[in-house]
Amino acid sequence: MHLGVNLINFGPAATPANLRRWVEVTEGLGYHSLLTSDHVAVTPDVASRYPAPFYEPLTTLGWLAAATSRLRIGATVMILPYRNPLETARAFANLDQLSGGRVIFGAGIGWAEREFAALGVDHHRRGRMTDEYLEAILRLWSDDTVSFDGTFVRFDDVDTRPRPLQQPHPPVWIGGSSEAALRRVVRFGDGWHPIRLGPGWLRAEGIARLDAAAQAAGVARPAVCPRIGLHLSATPFDDDARLMGAGTLDQIRADLAELFDLGCEHVLLDSSYAGVEGTLEPADAWRALETIAADAYDLAAGHPR
Numbered sequence: 001m002h003l004g005v006n007l008i009n010f011g012p013a014a015t016p017a018n019l020r021r022w023v024e025v026t027e028g029l030g031y032h033s034l035l036t037s038d039h040v041a042v043t044p045d046v047a048s049r050y051p052a053p054f055y056e057p058l059t060t061l062g063w064l065a066a067a068t069s070r071l072r073i074g075a076t077v078m079i080l081p082y083r084n085p086l087e088t089a090r091a092f093a094n095l096d097q098l099s100g101g102r103v104i105f106g107a108g109i110g111w112a113e114r115e116f117a118a119l120g121v122d123h124h125r126r127g128r129m130t131d132e133y134l135e136a137i138l139r140l141w142s143d144d145t146v147s148f149d150g151t152f153v154r155f156d157d158v159d160t161r162p163r164p165l166q167q168p169h170p171p172v173w174i175g176g177s178s179e180a181a182l183r184r185v186v187r188f189g190d191g192w193h194p195i196r197l198g199p200g201w202l203r204a205e206g207i208a209r210l211d212a213a214a215q216a217a218g219v220a221r222p223a224v225c226p227r228i229g230l231h232l233s234a235t236p237f238d239d240d241a242r243l244m245g246a247g248t249l250d251q252i253r254a255d256l257a258e259l260f261d262l263g264c265e266h267v268l269l270d271s272s273y274a275g276v277e278g279t280l281e282p283a284d285a286w287r288a289l290e291t292i293a294a295d296a297y298d299l300a301a302g303h304p305r
Contacts (some may be wrong), residue, residue, distance in 0.1 A: 001260045001302050004033030005289060006076055006227065006270035007064075009055040013282050021056065023067050025286045029301040033072035035104060035268060036060050038079050038159075043114035058091050065099040074104030076227055076268060077175040077193060080108060081126045082119055085133040087152055089140035092165045101165040106193055107134060108175035127180055128152075134188040141169040173225050177206065179288060184212040191223040191265065196273070197244045199255065202226070202262055225266040228255065229273030232288040253296040257304040 005026045006283045008014065021202070026034045038057045039046050048053075057075050064073045077119040078088060096103040109130045110116065132150045141144050149157045164170050174181065174189035185192045192210055194202075207224065214221040228244035230252075237247035244255040259267050269292070271285035300304055 001256075001264055002073060002145045002266045003256075003270075003297055003299060004029050004072070004266060006125060006267045006268055006272065007036040008033050008272055008282060008285070009036045009057070009060055010039075010053065011272075012051070014053050017143040018282055019060070019061035019063075020067065021286070022282065023071070027068055027071050028290055029293040031071070031289070031293070032097045032299070033074065033104060033268070034064065034068065034268070035074045035076040035106065036064070038075055038077065038082070038183055039112070039115065039281050040079075040082050041115045042303035043112060043118055045112045045114045045212065061103075062098070065102070065241060066093055067134060068102075072104055074170070074173075075106040075175065077108035079110035080133040080217065081116070081121050081129040084154060084248040085136040086140070088133070089160070092143060092158070093162060096164040096166055097172050103166070103170040104163070104173060105170045106173040106175060107188075109181075125152075131187075132202050134184070138169065138172075138188065164255075174222075179209075179213075182210055183217070185210065185222055186217045186219050189222045191225040193227060193268075194223050195227040195270075197226055197228055199239050199242065199244055199256050199258075202264075203249040203258065207262060219243075222228065223265040224263065225268070226259065226264060227268040227270050228259075230269040230271045230285065230288050230292070231273055232291060243296060245269060246273065249291065249296060254302060256297055260304055
């Protein structure tokens with residue numbers, strides 16, 4: 001089970017120097033990936049969770065491709081309705097080439113109604129748009145010349161080169177836990193990327209629902225690649241109220257052991273779940289990442305200590 005890190009590309013501590021330090025810490029400790037979040041317009045609903053300044057992902061990932069030599073890079077997740085799929089497909093194909101095939105493509109439908117309005121995109125049609133855009137992107141990554149005739153996007157004879165270095169394409173992680181999201185996962189995804197998980201939810205409900213969606217579609221179950229919090233505390237958190245990744249080192253170690261036992265292929269640690277302090281003082285997050293690497297998880301071997 002690979003462990004990765006969510007790059008905090010937003011908030012008062014999001015500075016070029018701190019972004020560089022995130023790379024140094026994550027790569028130096030031996031984590032597997034460094035992924036970043038997507039917003040375009042920091043409207044009030046976005047700012048309530050992702051305060052400004054916000055470094056948008058495409059330029060940030062272009063910088064990461066050169067700033068890292070080993071880490072996998074990518075998005076957790078790209079909000080597909082915000083951009084024409086021609087732009088998204090081209091950007092990630094270029095990133096995959098420039099990084100030497102280290103890209104992970106996370107995709108989701110988004111949630112911030114005021115951001116959709118600012119961008120002139122219909123919030124109510126975002127699910128259907130995402131499905132169609134995913135279909136277009138996968139086709140753009142599969143052939144040198146592509147035409148597409150959909151409800152939301154149409155184009156003829158587009159030369160797609162350079163296509164992604166990874167074949168048939170970079171890993172596609174689909175976010176969301178609704179029934180529609182799970183259908184999207186098994187239709188388009190290589191991995192399911194749920195977030196904000198309570199202890200035991202994947203074992204009791206989540207994986208069974210994914211299995212049912214895969215069985216209904218007649219396909220193999222995609223990999224399970226969740227994003228969990230990272231909020232290290234000296235005192236235990238109540239298991240009935242906490243999210244996975246929050247609490248004492250023993251609680252977090254138990255969470256990682258459960259995810260390992262469930263066969264999760266990749267787990268992303270997100271220190272922003274600690275609340276606003278997670279965006280104000282990144283040194284706390286870096287110390288927590290060091291503690292996990294030293295005392296809870298063998299990053300080289302890929303299993304809990």
